[in-house]
Amino acid sequence: MEDEIKYWIAFGKNLKMGPVKFKKLYGYFSSMEKAWEAKDSELVKLGLESDLVAEISAMKKKINPDKELERLNKAGIQTISILDKKYPEKLKETYNPPALLYTKGNFTILNNEYLIAIVGTRKPTDYGRQITYEIANNLAKNEITIVSGMALGIDTQAHKGTLDSKGETIAVLGCGLDKPYPTSNSDLAKEIARNGCLISEYPLGTAALKQNFPARNRIISGLSLGVLVTEAGEESGALITARYALEQNREVFAIPGSIYNKNSLGPNNLIKLGAKLVTKASDILEELNLESAAENIKAKKIYPDTKEEAIILDILKDEPTHIDLIVEQSGLDAALVNSTLTMMEIKGKVKNIGQMNYIISR
Structure with missing residues (x-):
């Protein structure tokens, strides 16, 4: 998903790219990478206005999707597209939900x-x-x-x-x-x-x-x-x-x-x-x-079975965390952290949301 999200971010740099226009892109192309690489004529064909297509064409010459993603990562900002499983379910059910959400925090x-x-x-x-x-x-x-x-x-x-x-x-x-x-x-x-x-x-x-x-x-x-x-x-x-x-x-x-x-x-x-x-x-x-x-939320709270799980759960309590940071903050051996996370995932206590980033399961 990280390879895809950088193209969503790149398109999103143009404020005219609202939910409706984004929907035309992801409804027509098999991936946002393909949309980014598409010819101007294709973008016009799927329903984008010619002046917007011209702006996007000019923007492509100035914007590097990898650099845009790196910039957000350095700022601690996670970006979620409407096609992502992490996208808020209640919001997705509404009329005209945002195609892209920039988030900071948990x-x-x-x-x-x-x-x-x-x-x-x-x-x-x-x-x-x-x-x-x-x-x-x-x-x-x-x-x-x-x-x-x-x-x-x-x-x-x-x-x-x-x-x-x-x-x-x-x-x-x-x-x-x-x-x-x-x-x-x-x-x-x-x-x-x-x-x-x-x-x-x-x-x-x-x-x-x-x-x-x-x-x-x-x-x-x-x-x-x-x-x-x-x-x-x-x-x-x-x-x-x-x-x-x-x-x-x-x-x-x-x-x-x-x-x-x-x-x-x-x-x-x-x-x-x-x-x-x-x-x-x-x-x-x-x-x-x-x-x-x-009471319902407390009933769903996750409790550790081992001292290693307790340490890891405490690290994960606030936001998604990469395995390297878990190793660093826990002081535990990397192999032990890896095996503990594997067991916790099997038990449904944590999720790997990609790129070895872990969150607590809710």
């Missing part, structure tokens, strides 16, 4: 069973900040993964509430992963990458353009079982996320607020339209029948 949590999105205004009241933090914190304590957009305000409180409870959180960005936005949240971005996952459909170098954020919102809702809007004005982008959630057949939740507070107009209107009124985390757990989520 990308395996994108396929966690229980994900809830929390979104809202960038300028919340103290009430909005407090209720968002508390609900995110309590959901995370119940093994719910929290998804948000890392914007100032409500998004930030959702991520912080999750991280403070040692939970897992996903931040979906509307820019390249090398340009996290807002810059004032750069430390938060690093913490999320260490204890969760940053993702984007945009290649490195993409600035946080205004038009990127509505599209980003479909990913936030698409990953999740439901979306909670805590505070949002009538024109808030959080309401775009709620609309996507409805289109994707996800649940919508809202926190009620004062009729005199403009930040409560969005949630109050959603409640009038049928969104589930929420005042505490347990309301969401009950509505989605997730009261036993924590």
Whole structure:
């Protein structure tokens, strides 16, 4: 897959290559390598516009797919195509899912069973900040993964509430992963990458353009079982996320607020339209029948049979790891690490996801 992904990455350097155009490529060619090597006439024949084909042709002369992959690897960024088994299942089921996801951190949590999105205004009241933090914190304590957009305000409180409870959180960005936005949240971005996952459909170098954020919102809702809007004005982008959630057949939740507070107009209107009124985390757990989520996840947790397995599981707890790094960090003999990993794979405790990179099985 690594030989293929470099061509996906190369095509993705052109921001006009959205999901529909990517689908034309992988639907027509037997591989992305063949698509990259195709003549301009073939690309026009399958339905790409002539001006885009001209841009791609010029781009091929400047871009080295191997160098692009190497650049991402050095930055600690994993790229997942829609044809990859690692691609988030819930997102793949939605309309117009991204063809390519750039991820930093533990990308395996994108396929966690229980994900809830929390979104809202960038300028919340103290009430909005407090209720968002508390609900995110309590959901995370119940093994719910929290998804948000890392914007100032409500998004930030959702991520912080999750991280403070040692939970897992996903931040979906509307820019390249090398340009996290807002810059004032750069430390938060690093913490999320260490204890969760940053993702984007945009290649490195993409600035946080205004038009990127509505599209980003479909990913936030698409990953999740439901979306909670805590505070949002009538024109808030959080309401775009709620609309996507409805289109994707996800649940919508809202926190009620004062009729005199403009930040409560969005949630109050959603409640009038049928969104589930929420005042505490347990309301969401009950509505989605997730009261036993924590017990279910704990039941699936993997326990070591030997001290060597314990050492390796501790190394693998955060993200996919190459066997050479496991040997280095464990202090164990290479042959012992290899045989232990083989047995753990047979037992279903770990997976080799390619190129001798291992993750914990979920």
